[in-house]
Amino acid sequence: MYDLIVIGGGPAGYIAAIRAGQLGKKVACVEVERPGGTCLNWGCIPTKALLKNAHVYHQAKHQAELFGLSYDNLSFDWSKVVGRSRKVSDKMANGVQFLFRKNKVDLLTGFGSIEGEGKVGVTDKDGNKTVHEAKNIIVATGCKPRELPPLPFDHKTVLSSKDAMVLEKRPESMLIIGAGAIGVEFAYIYKCFGTDVTLVEMQPTLLPVEDEEIGKALQKSYKKLGVNCLTDTKVTEFKNNGDSVTLTVEGKKGTEQVTAETCLVAIGVAPVLPGGTEPELDERGFVKTGSRYETNLKNVYAIGDIDGPPWLAHTGMYEALQCVDGIFVEGFEPKRVGNFPGCTYCHPEVASVGKTEQALKEEGIEYKVGKFPFQALGKAHAIGDPEGMVKLLFGKEHGELLGAHIIGENATDLIAEMGLALDMELTTEEIHSTIHAHPTIAEAIHEATLDADGHALHM
Numbered sequence: 001m002y003d004l005i006v007i008g009g010g011p012a013g014y015i016a017a018i019r020a021g022q023l024g025k026k027v028a029c030v031e032v033e034r035p036g037g038t039c040l041n042w043g044c045i046p047t048k049a050l051l052k053n054a055h056v057y058h059q060a061k062h063q064a065e066l067f068g069l070s071y072d073n074l075s076f077d078w079s080k081v082v083g084r085s086r087k088v089s090d091k092m093a094n095g096v097q098f099l100f101r102k103n104k105v106d107l108l109t110g111f112g113s114i115e116g117e118g119k120v121g122v123t124d125k126d127g128n129k130t131v132h133e134a135k136n137i138i139v140a141t142g143c144k145p146r147e148l149p150p151l152p153f154d155h156k157t158v159l160s161s162k163d164a165m166v167l168e169k170r171p172e173s174m175l176i177i178g179a180g181a182i183g184v185e186f187a188y189i190y191k192c193f194g195t196d197v198t199l200v201e202m203q204p205t206l207l208p209v210e211d212e213e214i215g216k217a218l219q220k221s222y223k224k225l226g227v228n229c230l231t232d233t234k235v236t237e238f239k240n241n242g243d244s245v246t247l248t249v250e251g252k253k254g255t256e257q258v259t260a261e262t263c264l265v266a267i268g269v270a271p272v273l274p275g276g277t278e279p280e281l282d283e284r285g286f287v288k289t290g291s292r293y294e295t296n297l298k299n300v301y302a303i304g305d306i307d308g309p310p311w312l313a314h315t316g317m318y319e320a321l322q323c324v325d326g327i328f329v330e331g332f333e334p335k336r337v338g339n340f341p342g343c344t345y346c347h348p349e350v351a352s353v354g355k356t357e358q359a360l361k362e363e364g365i366e367y368k369v370g371k372f373p374f375q376a377l378g379k380a381h382a383i384g385d386p387e388g389m390v391k392l393l394f395g396k397e398h399g400e401l402l403g404a405h406i407i408g409e410n411a412t413d414l415i416a417e418m419g420l421a422l423d424m425e426l427t428t429e430e431i432h433s434t435i436h437a438h439p440t441i442a443e444a445i446h447e448a449t450l451d452a453d454g455h456a457l458h459m
Contacts, residue, residue, distance in 0.1 A: 001026075001133045001134070001135065002026050002027060002028050002106075002132060002133065002134040002135070003020065003025035003026045003027065003134070003135050003136065003328075004016075004017070004020045004025055004026075004027050004028075004134060004135070004136045004137070004138065004324070004327070005027070005028045005029075005030065005108075005112075005120045005132060005134035005136075005137050005138075006020075006027070006028070006029045006030065006137075006138045006140055007030045007112035007113075007114075007120060007137065007138070007139050007140065007141055007274045008029075008030070008031065008037065008112070008139065008140035008141040008142055008274075008304070008306070009029050009030070009031030009034070009035040009036065009037055009096075009107075009140075010036065010037020010038055010039055010040070010140060010142045010304060010305075010313075010316065011036075011037060011039045011040070011304065011313040011314075011316045011317050011320075012037075012140040012142070012303045012304025012305070012316030012317060012319055012320045013029060013031070013037065013138070013140030013141075013142075013303075013304065013320070014029060014035050014036070014037070014096050014099075014100070015316075015317045015320035015321065016138050016140060016303060016320035016321075016323060016324050017029040017100065017103075017105045018099055018100070018103050018105060019320060019321055019324040019325070020105075020324050020327075020328065021100075021103030021104050021105045022103055023324070023328050023329070025328060026104075027103075027104070027105045027106065028105065028106040028107070028108050028132065028134075029100065029105055029106070029107055029108065030108045030109075030110065030111075030112035030120065030122050031107065031108075031109060032109070032110065032111050033109075034093050034096075034097070034109075035093060035096035035097055035100065035107065036089070036092060036093045036096050037142055038142055038143070038144075039313040040089060040092050040093055040096065041089055041093060042089075042161070042162045042165060043161070043313075044313050045088060045089055045092050046085040046086065046088060046089045046165055047085070047161075047165065047185055047186075047189075047345070048345055049084055049085035049088040049089075050081065050082075050085045050165065050189050051185060051188065051189055051345050051346070051347070053076075053081045053084060053085070053189075054188060054189045054192035054193060054347075055188075055192065055347050057074075057076055057192055057193065058192040058347075059384075060074055061074060063384055066384050067384065076193065078169065078170045078193070079168075081193070082165070082166055082167070085165065086166070108122045108130075108132070109122075109124065110122040110123050110124040110125070110129075110130075111123045111275060112141070112274050112275070113274050113275030113276030113277075114137065114139075114274055114275075114276040114277040114278075114279075114297070114300065115131055115276050115277070116276075116277060117297075117298055117299075118133055118134055118135065118137075118299065119131055119132070119133055119134075120132050120133075120134055120137060121275070121276060123275075135299065136299045136300075136301070136327055137297075137299065137300045137301070138293075138300075138301045138302070138303060138320075138323060138324075139274055139279065139287060139295070139300065139301065139302040139303075139306055140302070140303050140304045140306060140316070140320070141271075141272045141273060141274050141306050142272055142304055142305045142306055143269035143270060143271055143272055143305040143306070143311060144160075144269065144270055144272050145160035145161050145162065145265065145266075145269060145270070146265075146267050146268045146269055146270045147160075147265065147270070148177070148238065148265050148267060150238040151238040151240060151245070151263065151265065153265070154240065157240055157241075157242065157243065157244065157245055157261075157262055157263065158240055158245060158262075158263050158265065159262055159263065159264045159265065160264075160265065161182050161186070161264070161266060163264075164186050164190075164264050167262075170190070170193055170194070170195060171190070171195055171260075171261040171262040172195060172196065172261050173195060173196040173197075173198075173259075173260035173261045173262070174186075174190050174195050174196070174197050174198070174260050174261065174262045174263070174264060175198050175200065175245055175247060175258060175259075175260040175262070175263040175264070176197065176198065176199050176200065176263075176264045176266055177200050177235060177247070177263065177264070177265050177266060177267060178200075178201065178265070178266035178267040178268070179199045179200075179201035179203075179206040179207065179208070179229070179231070179266075180207065180208070180209070180266060180268070181207065181342075181343075181344040181345075182266040183199060183201070183264070183266035184199070184206055184207060184218065184222070184344060184346045185344065185345055185346050186264055186266065187199050187222065187227050187346070188222075188225070188227075188346040188347055191225055191226060191227050192225075196228075196260070197226075197227045197228065198227075198228040198230060198258055198260065199222070199227055199228065199229045199230065199231075200230045200233050200235060200247065200249060200258075201229070201230065201231045201232075201233065202232070202233065202234055203231065203232070204231055204232050205218075205219060205231055206218045206219045206222065206229060206231065207344060207350060209342065210342070210344075210350060210352055210356070210405065211352060211356040211357055211358070211391065211403070211405040212356070212357070212358055213357065213391060213405070214350055214352070214391065214405050214406075214407050217348075217388075217389070217407050218346070218348070218350060218407060219231065221348055221387060230249060230251050230258075231251075232251055232252055233249050233250065233251030233252070234249065234250050234251070235247050235248070235249050236248050236249065236250055236255070240263075241259075243261070244259055244260060244261050244262075245259065245260060245262065245263035246258070246259040247259075247263070269305065269311055270285070271284075271285045271286050271287070271305070271306055272306065273285075273287075273306070277297065279295035279296060279297050279300060279302060280295065280296040282308065284308070286306060286307055286308040287302040287306050287307050287308075288307075289301070289302050289303075289307045291334065291336065292323070292326045292334050293307070293319060293322070293323040293326065293334060301323050301327070303316060303319040303320050303323050304316035304319060304320070307319075310337065310340060310342070312340065312342070314340070314341070315337045315340050318337060318340075319337065322334040322335055322336075338423075339353055339354060339419060339422050339423055340353065340419075341353045341412075341415045341416070341418075341419050343411075343412040343415065344412075345412060348385075348387050348388045348407050348408045348409065348411065349406075349407070349408065349409065349410065349411035349412050350406070350407050350411055350412075351405075351406045351411040351412045351414065351415035352403070352404060352405045352406070352415065353403070353404050353415055353418050353419045353422055354393070354401065354402055354403035354404055354418075354422050355393060355402045355403035356403060356405070357369070357391075357393060357403070359403075360393060360402060360403070365395070365402070366395070366396035366397065367393050367394060367395060367396055367402055368393075368394050368395075368396050368399075368452050368453075369391065369392070369393055369394075369452060370391070370392045370394065370428070370448040370449055370450070370451040370452030370453075370456075371389055371390065371391050371392075371448055371451055372389060372390050372444045372445075372447035372448040372451055372456060372458075372459065373388070373389045373444075373459065374386050374387060374388040374389060374408045374409070374441070374444060375387075376447070376458045376459045377439070377441065377443060377444055377458075378438075378439045379439035379440055379441055379443070380408070380409060380441060382439065383409065385408065385409040387408060387409075388406070388407045388408015388409060388411065389406075389407060389408065389444070389448075390404070390405075390406050390408075390414075390444040390445055390447075390448040391404075391405040391406070391448065392404050392405075392418075392445070392448045392449060392452060393405075394427070394428050394449075394452050398427060399427040399428040399429060399452075399453075400425050400426070400427050401418070401421050401422050401425070401426055401427070401428075401431070402422075403422075404418035404421070404422070404445075406418075406444075408441070408444075409441055410441045414441060414442055414444075414445065417442065417445060418445070428449050428450075428452050428453055431445070431446070431449040432446055432449040432450050432453075432455075434446070447459070
């Protein structure tokens with residue numbers, strides 16, 4: 001009898017299993033392939049390796065002279081580019097397996113199912129099923145790429161994000177439907193390696209969930225890079241030609257057709273449910289949970305992507321800790337996700353936490369804005385990346401931070417300071433009284449805070 005069985009070994013699932021192990025509980029984790037889930041095996045980690053490869057190649061090709069470098073016959077080996085990302089993923093997956101052993105977590109390989117109260121089935125690749133008993137069950141089965149019914153994945157011409165990571169041959173052209181984080185990241189990767197990329201997005205800007213000004217800044221950067229960005233554009237017809245894809249789109253230029261060798265569908269995610277007894281679902285198909293992450297099934301909980309947005313690895317990890325401590329630590333009251341950072345790892349990077357300017361306007365909240373461009377930063381010029389800015393939003397009356405939006409070098413690392421400031425309800429005075437080291441990109445946060453009060457020093 002286990003104290004806990006976790007179904008799903010992604011960021012939410014493996015963290016839940018490790019945490020329960022740390023608490024001295026008898027734990028098992030069920031995973032179809034290997035620990036790490038989509039994030040480690042087919043998402044966050046391998047895509048960041050591909051993005052780094054792309055950026056290094058782009059810098060060598062377009063900025064070598066800036067750094068006083070020269071070369072002859074610069075080229076790349078696509079198989080090695082893809083191979084490096086897989087090696088990074090393999091190393092991290094092995095790390096999770098080590099952590100399982102360290103914390104005495106049993107790894108049960110197979111497809112997990114809820115077989116009634118306190119029972120979890122594990123079906124291996126040969127169809128053999130074993131049933132295990134547990135006092136508590138956590139469902140952390142995550143999500144998969146959402147398919148377009150008129151244009152189903154064929155994994156050769158019509159691609160999911162997983163397909164786009166392991167293509168044997170780099171395509172000469174690519175259509176990308178959806179300009180969220182996945183869409184813009186792959187647009188950067190493939191464009192840097194010479195693919196002709198067209199991004200199609202229904203909303204007015206790239207990264208529609210981000211502050212509108214940041215989305216527009218990224219689109220300007222992508223235009224300079226050579227990505228064809230069709231924003232405010234709806235796809236009305238889809239055609240898989242076998243060796244290419246043709247989309248009929250309606251946008252600012254009216255109706256037109258665009259064709260490419262491949263089409264990446266990046267329109268979001270769909271839930272992956274365990275087999276057997278199904279917990280109650282919401283109208284979108286995700287598992288409904290209460291304040292302690294409990295489902296309608298006795299002693300069954302759900303965390304991570306499977307219980308709905310935000311679909312982020314770090315929020316899943318947060319939920320894992322809250323849920324497990326809520327189950328096993330006496331007197332602990334779990335918290336739901338509140339403020340959380342959103343990060344996109346294209347170049348320039350984009351990161352945010354808190355309210356957007358459009359949200360503050362819609363809610364009728366009075367605010368003041370502080371901005372600082374990387375163009376005015378000595379460190380940004382020293383490293384050859386002066387593109388970007390920090391945009392901060394503060395309450396007008398008390399000066400408390402309401403939202404932070406960053407585009408540029410190291411944005412995804414800089415946002416951590418802003419998350420802490422938001423949670424601590426820090427004000428303009430408290431942030432600009434904090435000394436930020438010189439020369440750093442983080443100085444832009446200090447200067448943007450000063451700018452909100454009209455006191456920016458370097459612009």
